[in-house]
Amino acid sequence: MFIHRHKVQFYETDLMGIVHHSNYLRFYEEARVAWAHAHGLLEYQKPGSASHFAVYETQVKHIKPTFFGDDLEIDVQGRTEGNRIVFQYRLRGRDNEVCSVAKTVHVPLGPDLKLLRLPANMKAAMEKEQWTETWL
Numbered sequence: 001m002f003i004h005r006h007k008v009q010f011y012e013t014d015l016m017g018i019v020h021h022s023n024y025l026r027f028y029e030e031a032r033v034a035w036a037h038a039h040g041l042l043e044y045q046k047p048g049s050a051s052h053f054a055v056y057e058t059q060v061k062h063i064k065p066t067f068f069g070d071d072l073e074i075d076v077q078g079r080t081e082g083n084r085i086v087f088q089y090r091l092r093g094r095d096n097e098v099c100s101v102a103k104t105v106h107v108p109l110g111p112d113l114k115l116l117r118l119p120a121n122m123k124a125a126m127e128k129e130q131w132t133e134t135w136l
Helices: 023-038 120-128
Strands: 002-007 053-062 071-081 084-092 098-108
Touching: 002 023, 023 053, 023 071, 023 084, 023 098, 071 120
Parallel strands: none
Antiparallel strands: 002 071, 053 098, 071 084, 084 098
16 A cells, blocks of 8 residues: 655645645645656656546545644555546544545546546556555
């Protein structure tokens, strides 16, 4: 399982110092991009190296609040379902408590926005992933 770390910044919070709900999808995207980079599927220096994946579905469940200065850990796991890529995320905050869980579904699109087949390297990376449980 891939783990991404994020320290909550002041601008990600509301006036009470609590992370605004809109930032959780940003945290999950940050973790997903780090996952892709760690698996050799994305090179930051070559924007064209990234396949074009559209977000097809998102689901977020907020369990406990997180706060300014918290050190978050986001567990990421992925798998394929036909031509779709499914990622699940578990965000842990203070005392390693689960604060949020989420799921995103992605589909590959070409420059003309037509559905493509999953690239072979993406399929191979997903087949190596261990799907430990369903969090959402």
